Amino acid sequence: MxxxxxxxxxxxxxxxxxxxxxxxxxxxxxxxxxxxxxxxxxxxxxxxxxxxxxxxxxxxxxxxxxxxxxxxxxxxxxxxxxxxxxxxxxxxxxxxxxxxxxxxxxxxxxxxxxxxxxxxxxxxxxxxxxxxxxxxxxTVDNDLAVTDCCPGFGSAAKYTAVSVRECALDVAAMADTSTKVFVYEAMGRHAGWLAAASGLAGQDPDQAPHLILFPERPYDEPDFFARVKATVERVGYCVVVASEGIQTADGRFVADAGAGKDAFGHTQLGGVASFLAGRVKDELGYKVHWTLPDYLQRSARHLxxxxxxxxxxxxxxxxxxxxxxxxxxxxxxxxxxxxxxxxxxxxxxxxxxxxxxEKKMPSNFIRKDGYGITEAARRYLEPLIRGEAPPPYGRDGIPKYVELKNVAVERKLPAYEV
Amino acid sequence: MxxxxxxxxxxxxxxxxxxxxxxxxxxxxxxxxxxxxxxxxxxxxxxxxxxxxxxxxxxxxxxxxxxxxxxxxxxxxxxxxxxxxxxxxxxxxxxxxxxxxxxxxxxxxxxxxxxxxxxxxxxxxxxxxxxxxxxxxxTVDNDLAVTDCCPGFGSAAKYTAVSVRECALDVAAMADTSTKVFVYEAMGRHAGWLAAASGLAGQDPDQAPHLILFPERPYDEPDFFARVKATVERVGYCVVVASEGIQTADGRFVADAGAGKDAFGHTQLGGVASFLAGRVKDELGYKVHWTLPDYLQRSARHLxxxxxxxxxxxxxxxxxxxxxxxxxxxxxxxxxxxxxxxxxxxxxxxxxxxxxxEKKMPSNFIRKDGYGITEAARRYLEPLIRGEAPPPYGRDGIPKYVELKNVAVERKLPAYEV
CATH class of the missing domain: 3.40.50.450 (Rossmann fold)
Structure with a gap:
């Protein structure tokens, strides 16, 4: 011992x-x-x-x-x-x-x-x-130095790729008369690792995600709109994955553009997906839906x-x-x-x-046009989402997650205010 | 034949x-x-x-x-x-x-x-x-008459219950120094079936979801705030599930309160969770996060x-x-x-x-206080989310979803514009 x-x-x-x-x-x-x-x-x-x-x-x-x-x-x-x-x-x-x-x-x-x-x-x-x-x-952010990848990232990456594949099938079925553009907001304030992982959901350019917006590339609205429009006209619909940290060329967070106060002084908590969806609706006239998975993407142990x-x-x-x-x-x-x-x-x-x-995403992971991932990125990312490890489920249909008793150890020192 | x-x-x-x-x-x-x-x-x-x-x-x-x-x-x-x-x-x-x-x-x-x-x-x-x-x-809305339940609802209900359980574990771990209130927006414009299903994530009142907002009950902001505050003070955090269709007593959709145009005339696509999160932040001062799963909840075949x-x-x-x-x-x-x-x-x-x-949710499914589900609701809902049926996964870590060839049949009639 x-x-x-x-x-x-x-x-x-x-x-x-x-x-x-x-x-x-x-x-x-x-x-x-x-x-x-x-x-x-x-x-x-x-x-x-x-x-x-x-x-x-x-x-x-x-x-x-x-x-x-x-x-x-x-x-x-x-x-x-x-x-x-x-x-x-x-x-x-x-x-x-x-x-x-x-x-x-x-x-x-x-x-x-x-x-x-x-x-x-x-x-x-x-x-x-x-x-x-x-x-x-x-860390789900996958931004630690030295280590090839970070525990937590692979599962969030798998959640992202699977969710994007699934919602894309939904949008594809509805696009003729309903939603034509779908925006998925991925975590990643500084680096687009999770947004990049969404690229694993499709193989060829006509498969979702059709456009990925990385924080590593400036958000260029006219160029983005043109690509959304071209995708809808070619494929029938367009699935966009946006990293929460995307910025304009002058360094403003796009997410902040959607936030602020409304006419009554109420806080508007927009986020990137909400903002992009609103802009696409206004400028291109398409019916849009969007999702903000937020904590779901880092807590989805079931996936x-x-x-x-x-x-x-x-x-x-x-x-x-x-x-x-x-x-x-x-x-x-x-x-x-x-x-x-x-x-x-x-x-x-x-x-x-x-x-x-802080480990940045290698620049050769982002496609030259800035809206997708390269083969190098796939080689790196794909093994990290491989394999399933579902939790046991109860008879009630919900995973059997444990709650510990967390018994406190007797204190030996004076109290301390942090 | x-x-x-x-x-x-x-x-x-x-x-x-x-x-x-x-x-x-x-x-x-x-x-x-x-x-x-x-x-x-x-x-x-x-x-x-x-x-x-x-x-x-x-x-x-x-x-x-x-x-x-x-x-x-x-x-x-x-x-x-x-x-x-x-x-x-x-x-x-x-x-x-x-x-x-x-x-x-x-x-x-x-x-x-x-x-x-x-x-x-x-x-x-x-x-x-x-x-x-x-x-x-x-229909995921579970609102068809005669049938006891609707195919599609049970899977969306399972997604809801599992996701709420999972993100609640995340919030619980972080609440001491970070997010104290989390809002999950469930589909359901007219009936709170999916919001009700979230109730399966917890058993006792201190387990998430702590508050469910149903479209069947008027949204009463002061009462809601008081309950959020009491929950945070008692439990340390508060997980709210809000049906997208909740309305104020005078019949206005709460979701519309968060939508509209910003100062630049841009469309604001708020949604209920975003609106509630902003209000809780403004009025109670808590750090909030929220999620809008949107299509993910009805396309999550993996769950x-x-x-x-x-x-x-x-x-x-x-x-x-x-x-x-x-x-x-x-x-x-x-x-x-x-x-x-x-x-x-x-x-x-x-x-x-x-x-x-349209089948409404029975009124005895909602707790007297209006913020949770009853035992009758559990008896009805629980069997519907029971059992797992995961898809086969490929070596790439993504479910093997099929794309059909969808070969067109030769037309026999003149074209017709719908």
């Missing part, structure tokens, strides 16, 4: 498979007889000393985590600043870790979490406290990618193994060995190569 | 399982050696003499229709008026049917389609043309209900059997024999009891 306790925390937007990582972490640690605490609501729980004793959960519940979306211990949107600026918080963190004999800290999140894990490890070294910090990758699930579990297992080996300030990353057949492995990468970096 | 040809047409909004009905119709007719033509784009194809020869499709393609969403032959939103008003169209229809020796006309749709099928049968009788007309039920699929196929089989027996102006309807265990059978109902009627 390894000495010391492992603290696991979830950070940032949750995904369909972040709990699969948690499940793998806890199972791997249990097998090595390492006690696992979880921080409630990510780093906030660690600061507040609001910790959960995962040993109170039966093995079946921990296994069921692997097919449950959301964040079982709660997540948070809190970014710690530099060691200088937020020194009191980092010191409080370290005090909490020490109070509970935590020797392994696993922080499951994106760029910010990697940064936090790195700084905690630096402070521990400064204080001479023996602590091994491991970042664990997660998870098997590749993604496997990788989410693999990074969890490796994170524990790395930690117990004392590999400090690293992250288990996914390394692609080949596209076809798709082969991958997990390696350790230094957190300082990941923290606060 | 029965003499004469069978003409099958799809009408109105398509569903995840209307093609399963088509598949059953064609397979059943083939087994009886009856030739099946399909009208392209519903009744429009019949009027235009734009007919498809389904015998050109291999058996595997017809089987694959059972797991393919959308409308394989095209559908339409066209309602014929009375025999007096639209007599020329009805006569043209009859001429097309006669020209292709059609003796069985199966029209797969909702109230309007039942009405059209009924009128065609009346005109045929008047002209002494031997024709058997059968309406085949389909079809097995009950729904079975019933969609059963009405197709029975429709052919009724037709070949000469049972004219009827519709195969679903009769519920018991809730638990759930048992159902198909019977024939006269089209004139169905045409142009």
């Amino acid at each position: 390894a000495s010391g306790t492992l603290l696991y925390a979830q950070s940032g937007g949750v995904t369909a498979v972040i709990n699969a990582t948690a499940s793998a972490v806890i199972q791997t640690a249990r097998a090595r007889r390492v006690k696992v605490l979880a921080a409630r609501n990510g780093i906030l729980g660690a600061l507040r000393e609001d910790l959960i004793d995962t040993s109170k959960e039966p093995a079946a519940a921990i296994r069921a985590l692997a097919h449950t979306p959301g964040g079982a211990f709660g997540s948070c949107r809190v970014k710690l600043k530099s060691l200088e600026q937020d020194r009191a918080k980092y010191e409080r963190l370290l005090a909490v870790l020490q109070a509970h004999d935590v020797r392994y800290f696993l922080y499951n999140g994106g760029n910010d979490s990697a940064d936090t894990a790195l700084k905690v490890s630096q402070l521990a070294a400064e204080f001479g406290y023996p602590l091994t910090c491991v970042g664990v990758p997660k 998870a990618s098997k590749t993604d699930l496997d990788q989410a579990q693999a990074v969890g297992i490796k994170a524990v193994q790395f930690a117990l080996k004392g590999m400090n300030a690293v992250m288990p990353v996914i390394v692609r060995a080949s596209d076809s057949p798709y082969r991958w492995k997990i390696e350790a990468a230094p957190l300082d190569e990941i923290a606060n970096h | 029965a003499s004469g040809t069978l003409l099958y047409a799809q009408s109105g909004g398509v569903t995840a399982v209307i093609n399963a009905t088509a598949s059953a119709v064609i397979q059943t007719a083939r087994a009886r050696r009856v030739k099946v033509l399909a009208a392209r784009n519903g009744i429009l194809g019949a009027l235009r003499e734009d007919l498809i020869d389904t015998s050109k499709e291999p058996a595997a393609a017809i089987r694959a229709l059972a797991h393919t969403p959308g409308g394989a032959f095209g559908s339409c939103r066209v309602k014929l008026k009375s025999l007096e008003q639209d007599r020329a169209k009805y006569e043209r229809l009859l001429a097309v049917l006669q020209a292709h020796d059609v003796r069985y006309f199966l029209y797969n749709g909702g109230n309007d389609s039942a009405d059209t099928a009924l009128k065609v049968s009346q005109l045929a009788a008047e002209f002494g043309y031997p024709l058997t007309c059968v309406g085949v039920p389909k 079809a209900s097995k009950t729904d699929l079975d019933q969609a196929q059963a009405v197709g089989i029975k429709a052919v059997q009724f037709a070949l027996k000469g049972m004219n102006a009827v519709m195969p309807v679903i009769v519920r024999a018991s809730d638990s265990p759930y048992r159902w059978k198909i019977e024939a109902a006269p089209l004139d009891e169905i045409a142009n009627h």
Whole structure:
């Protein structure tokens, strides 16, 4: 039995498979007889000393985590600043870790979490406290550096491709007398990874999605309108996938154009799809429909990618193994060995190569005309949505998602206001 | 071999399982050696003499229709008026049917389609043309009279319940520092069937959906705000499901309040969820997210209900059997024999009891406070979303949906402009 306790925390937007990582972490640690605490609501729980004793959960519940979306211990949107600026918080963190004999800290999140894990490890070294910090990758945005892809992205990508294929069949059937243009809004404020994944829904240019709008390319309204019109005239209908982060050439977010206040001073929450749909209706006169899947696209565990699930579990297992080996300030990353057949492995990468970096989509993933994906993009994306991993369903027709008891650990320190 | 040809047409909004009905119709007719033509784009194809020869499709393609969403032959939103008003169209229809020796006309749709099928049968009788007309039920709106439920509804209901459960897990994980109120917009302009189905996502009042807004109850903003606030304070977050058709006490659609023109004269396509989200943000100050699944909810074949699929196929089989027996102006309807265990059978109902009627949701399905469903609603709804019937997936991670060749039948009549 390894000495010391492992603290696991979830950070940032949750995904369909972040709990699969948690499940793998806890199972791997249990097998090595390492006690696992979880921080409630990510780093906030660690600061507040609001910790959960995962040993109170039966093995079946921990296994069921692997097919449950959301964040079982709660997540948070809190970014710690530099060691200088937020020194009191980092010191409080370290005090909490020490109070509970935590020797392994696993922080499951994106760029910010990697940064936090790195700084905690630096402070521990400064204080001479023996602590091994491991970042664990997660984000539907697929924007982490070093790793080939990010757990969570593949499932959201599969949701996107399948949903676009399905709604395109609907639009195709109705286009003669009803909706001719359909706009699907994909997550992606800075990079068009999920919008790109929609391209997997079709193979040739007449198959949906007919037009993809990427944040990496300026939104040119006249050009877009001309293409919508040409597509409707050629195909009979047009399915557009728009990344929420598209911008005009002068750097304004298109989404903001649809938002604002109405005549009564009420907030208008438009979004890109709503805005584009309105513009197409006004300027081209077509009947339009649009969808904003929002959180559905990152919580649809029922449609998870098997590749993604496997990788989410693999990074969890490796994170524990790395930690117990004392590999400090690293992250288990996914390394692609080949596209076809798709082969991958997990390696350790230094957190300082990941923290606060952002991986952009390669420019050769976007077709020259700017409205679709290339073969290079397909080779990269397609393996990530491959395979199905449906959750078990109850007799009531709904997946059997688990709710943990989340029993709190007794506090040992004075209360702390974050 | 029965003499004469069978003409099958799809009408109105398509569903995840209307093609399963088509598949059953064609397979059943083939087994009886009856030739099946399909009208392209519903009744429009019949009027235009734009007919498809389904015998050109291999058996595997017809089987694959059972797991393919959308409308394989095209559908339409066209309602014929009375025999007096639209007599020329009805006569043209009859001429097309006669020209292709059609003796069985199966029209797969909702109230309007039942009405059209009924009128065609009346005109045929008047002209002494031997024709058997059968309406085949389909609609995600679940508003057809006589039948206990409508094929298409169960799958959309399952999509709704599962999606609400999933996004609620996401919101629950994030609520401490991010989104506290989430609004899901469900289809249902006149009746809250799909909004009601979301109630299956939770059991007790603290489980999502916390508040359901039905078109059957007036939208009372101060009361709604008070309940949102109370829920956030008690549970930590609040998931709202709003039917697109909710109205204020004076009969205005809430969706229209969010629509209109912006300061530049651009069309604002708000929708209910967008409007409610904006109001909650303004008045209560919570961070909100919302989703508008739109067509995704009725095309999500990947999440079809097995009950729904079975019933969609059963009405197709029975429709052919009724037709070949000469049972004219009827519709195969679903009769519920018991809730638990759930048992159902198909019977024939006269089209004139169905045409142009609309089934409302029973008032005892809505909780007294107006914001949730009752046990009676659960007993009715739960069997309809039961069971899974996933499509086969390709190696590319996307369901193997079939595209038919849709080979046109040679025209025999002069062209006709609809």
